[in-house]
Amino acid sequence: MAVLVIADHDGAHLRDTTLKTLSAAQGLSGDIDVLVYGEGVSAVAPQAASFAGVRKVLTAESPELKADIAEAVSALILSLADNYEAIAIPATASGKNFAPRIAAKLDVSLISDVIDVVSADTFTRPIYAGNALETIKTSDAKKVLTVRPTAFKAVTATGGSASVEAVSAPAVALKTRFVSDEKVTSDRPELGAAKVIVSGGRALGSAEEFTSVLEPLADKLGAAIGASRAAVDAGYAPNDYQVGQTGKVVAPDLYIAVGISGAIQHLAGMKDSKVIVAINKDPEAPIFQVADFGLVADYKTALPDLLKALG
Amino acid sequence: MKILVPVKRVLDYNVKVRVKSDQSGVDLANVKMAMNPFDEIAVEEAVRLKEKGTVTEIVAVSIGVAQAEAVLRTALAMGADRALLIQTDEDLEPLAVAKLLKAVAEEEKPDLIIMGKQAIDGDNNATGQILSTLLDWPQATFASKVEVSGSELLVTREVDGGLQTLGVALPAVVTTDLRLNEPRYASLPNIMKAKKKPLDTKAVADYGVDIAPRLSVLKVTEPAKRSAGIKVDSAEALVANLKTAGVL
Ligand SMILES: Cc1cc2nc3c(=O)[nH]c(=O)nc-3n(C[C@H](O)[C@H](O)[C@H](O)COP(=O)(O)OP(=O)(O)OC[C@H]3O[C@@H](n4cnc5c(N)ncnc54)[C@H](O)[C@@H]3O)c2cc1C
Ligand SMILES: Nc1ncnc2c1ncn2[C@@H]1O[C@H](COP(=O)(O)O)[C@@H](O)[C@H]1O
Numbered sequence: 309m310a311v312l313v314i315a316d317h318d319g320a321h322l323r324d325t326t327l328k329t330l331s332a333a334q335g336l337s338g339d340i341d342v343l344v345y346g347e348g349v350s351a352v353a354p355q356a357a358s359f360a361g362v363r364k365v366l367t368a369e370s371p372e373l374k375a376d377i378a379e380a381v382s383a384l385i386l387s388l389a390d391n392y393e394a395i396a397i398p399a400t401a402s403g404k405n406f407a408p409r410i411a412a413k414l415d416v417s418l419i420s421d422v423i424d425v426v427s428a429d430t431f432t433r434p435i436y437a438g439n440a441l442e443t444i445k446t447s448d449a450k451k452v453l454t455v456r457p458t459a460f461k462a463v464t465a466t467g468g469s470a471s472v473e474a475v476s477a478p479a480v481a482l483k484t485r486f487v488s489d490e491k492v493t494s495d496r497p498e499l500g501a502a503k504v505i506v507s508g509g510r511a512l513g514s515a516e517e518f519t520s521v522l523e524p525l526a527d528k529l530g531a532a533i534g535a536s537r538a539a540v541d542a543g544y545a546p547n548d549y550q551v552g553q554t555g556k557v558v559a560p561d562l563y564i565a566v567g568i569s570g571a572i573q574h575l576a577g578m579k580d581s582k583v584i585v586a587i588n589k590d591p592e593a594p595i596f597q598v599a600d601f602g603l604v605a606d607y608k609t610a611l612p613d614l615l616k617a618l619g
Numbered sequence: 620m621k622i623l624v625p626v627k628r629v630l631d632y633n634v635k636v637r638v639k640s641d642q643s644g645v646d647l648a649n650v651k652m653a654m655n656p657f658d659e660i661a662v663e664e665a666v667r668l669k670e671k672g673t674v675t676e677i678v679a680v681s682i683g684v685a686q687a688e689a690v691l692r693t694a695l696a697m698g699a700d701r702a703l704l705i706q707t708d709e710d711l712e713p714l715a716v717a718k719l720l721k722a723v724a725e726e727e728k729p730d731l732i733i734m735g736k737q738a739i740d741g742d743n744n745a746t747g748q749i750l751s752t753l754l755d756w757p758q759a760t761f762a763s764k765v766e767v768s769g770s771e772l773l774v775t776r777e778v779d780g781g782l783q784t785l786g787v788a789l790p791a792v793v794t795t796d797l798r799l800n801e802p803r804y805a806s807l808p809n810i811m812k813a814k815k816k817p818l819d820t821k822a823v824a825d826y827g828v829d830i831a832p833r834l835s836v837l838k839v840t841e842p843a844k845r846s847a848g849i850k851v852d853s854a855e856a857l858v859a860n861l862k863t864a865g866v867l
Contacts, residue, residue, distance in 0.1 A: 375783075376778070376783075377785075378748065378758055378760070379757065379758070382752070400779050401761060401777065401778050401779045402778065402779055404744050404745075404760075405748065405758075405760050405761070405778075406748070407745075407748075408713070408744075408745035408746075408747075408748035408749045408752070409748050409749070409751070409752045409758075411714070411745070411749065412714065412717065412748070412749040412752035412753055413752055415714075416714075416833060417712050417713070417714050417832075417833035417834050418713065418714075418743070418745045418749075419834070420742070420743050420744060420745060421742065430837065434742065434842070435645070435740065435741055435742055435839075436630070436636045436645060436739070436740060436742070437636075437739065437742065438842060439635075439636035439638075439645075439841075439842070440636055440638045440645050440839050440840070440841065440842070441839065441840050441841070441842050442836055442838070442839045443836070443837045443838050443839075443840070444834045444835065444836050444837065445834065445835050445837055446833055446834050447833050447834075447835070448833050482757075483756070483757040483787060483788040483791075484757040484758075484759070484785055484786070484787050484788075485771075485785065485786035485787075486783075486785060486786075487773065487784040487785060487786050488783070488784045489781070489782070489783050489784075490781050490782040490783070490784075491780045491781040491782075492780060492781045504866075529867075537797060540797075540798070541797065541798060546781060547763065547777045547781070547782065547796075547798060548777075548778075548779065548780055548781050553739065553742065554657075554736070554737055554739075554796075554797065561866050562861065562866040562867075572635075572636075573632070579845055582866065583861065583864050583866045584845075584848075585857065585861070591850075596847065596850070597845075597847050598845045598847070599847070599848055600848035600849070600864070601848055601849060601850075601851050601857055601860050601861065602848065602849070602850045602851065603850070603851055603852075603853075603854070603857055604850060610854060613853070613854035613855075614854040614857065614858070616854070617853075617854040617855045617857070617858040618858055618867075
């Protein structure tokens with residue numbers, strides 16, 4: 309059986325999410341092809357081709373694909389779908405946007421946020437903010453899955469020499485117009501790929517405080533910065549920083565939560581981190597129930613102390 | 620302009636989830652249920668558009684058990700004009716829900732459907748996108764800002780890396796993200812008024828769509844618990860522990 313993996317990339321590099329989705333796809337066995345879409349993806353395609361077990365890399369380019377318009381992306385994938393028994397998509401905001409469209413057109417049930425491939429038709433996925441895990445078996449002949457990247461190890465074995473083949477994007481009469489992008493640029497590692505994450509909550513009180521308190525620590529640790537919903541809602545941090553049930557799911561080696569209470573919706577996005585540190589002045593804060601190391605303290609003194617202790 | 624708002628009855632987000640010991644599912648007996656929080660945001664947005672004068676009618680629709688009437692009454696109390704309950708005791712997959720909603724949309728002919736990006740029980744994040752596909756209407760998911768501009772809707776979306784703004788032609792499907800608005804609480808007088816607003820009940824069979832499940836749930840289990848660690852009393856002790864743990 310052949311699987312089509314949809315690549316997530318930044319225009320120059322494949323993201324980690326793609327390597328993890330490849331790993332999930334290997335659990336389905338069989339031939340794996342990778343689709344790289346966007347514009348100017350010639351640098352990215354060979355990266356995908358270099359992984360062991362990749363049979364073929366397909367590329368498709370158009371302005372609509374670059375803008376990631378769901379109608380265009382799903383039409384492209386559907387034009388290829390006949391050749392595959394499964395389509396595996398990273399469960400990013402982008403993937404979640406177009407994956408259900410593919411399932412709808414194929415008249416199959418989407419299986420979202422897969423954390424374990426039990427067999428070719430049986431999968432485990434979190435429900436209720438990760439407070440329960442359901443194992444489901446699908447009767448659909450074709451499977452459309454989104455894969456939760458943090459649940460899989462990135463493929464590392466290279467040495468593959470898959471061919472790269474351009475496919476043309478089907479023409480679609482779009483009723484959607486791209487207006488603008490407002491992307492946050494940063495020299496820090498991306499949240500999804502970072503080994504260390506420093507995350508701030510409502511306690512930080514303002515955007516200035518959020519930045520001036522968390523950045524020095526993140527700089528020192530080479531960390532990405534995350535946030536709770538309360539911090540994002542209050543405008544201390546951009547939306548893209550939100551960690552949780554309805555934000556990003558992360559699993560770094562080290563997650564440092566500063567002034568975050570630990571609501572279940574937040575825990576849903578970080579409780580699979582290897583080591584969790586909580587800094588909170590309330591000893592009863594629920595975050596301490598999942599923290600490996602808890603420091604009951606006011607962040608205003610604890611963070612300068614921590615910086616000093618790190619040397 | 621007419622807006623259709625699908626709302627789902629789910630376990631209240633504050634309630635602790637208990638997995639049944641026979642692994643058949645999550646225990647929903649005698650626990651507080653409520654409108655899915657993202658759907659409250661959808662209702663609020665519809666009501667705000669109505670208050671601005673661009674919208675003339677808001678119809679709320681829910682598919683679920685008889686008690687889902689309560690979430691429809693909440694929608695009516697927030698400002699929806701009419702409600703429709705498609706009653707079923709079955710737990711439907713997003714594909715089936717979207718097929719029913721499509722049938723409703725074909726009857727009601729709304730100009731806009733605003734719904735939640737995700738129901739916090741199944742966490743599927745799929746129904747809006749499927750509905751848009753089945754209707755062949757444009758979609759704008761994860762909305763943090765919605766603005767009517769002539770026959771077009773300008774929607775700012777929360778995407779990987781920041782925000783994206785799309786213009787979608789009406790009719791369209793929009794799904795809400797957390798930052799779109801802060802839903803109001805229904806006032807007591809409005810709760811009383813809502814009791815008199817029209818609420819229609821129908822059966823799934825009235826729509827003649829295929830709702831056969833594609834997925835069978837083999838088991839529902841509790842995730843591995845994280846054991847609580849230790850409290851340290853200083854930043855120095857924290858750093859020492861992190862070094863021992865090998866993460867520094
Ligand atoms: C549908 C839905 C989806 C949601 N999705 C998410 C999600 O994806 N991600 C998410 O994070 N949340 C999400 N939430 C929100 C979640 O329920 C919580 O409201 C939120 O996580 C709280 O953020 P917080 O911990 O920063 O704020 P609070 O709960 O207010 O906690 C602030 C903490 O800071 C501590 N503190 C205060 N001052 C200091 C100080 N000087 N020094 C040290 N500590 C201090 C306090 O003791 C407290 O524990 C969602 C909610 C809903 C309803
Ligand atoms: N049974 C239902 N009745 C009404 N609306 C629903 C139902 N199920 C899902 N929806 C809508 O679809 C959205 C996304 O749900 P889901 O795809 O299940 O995460 C919800 O926020 C609701 O607006």
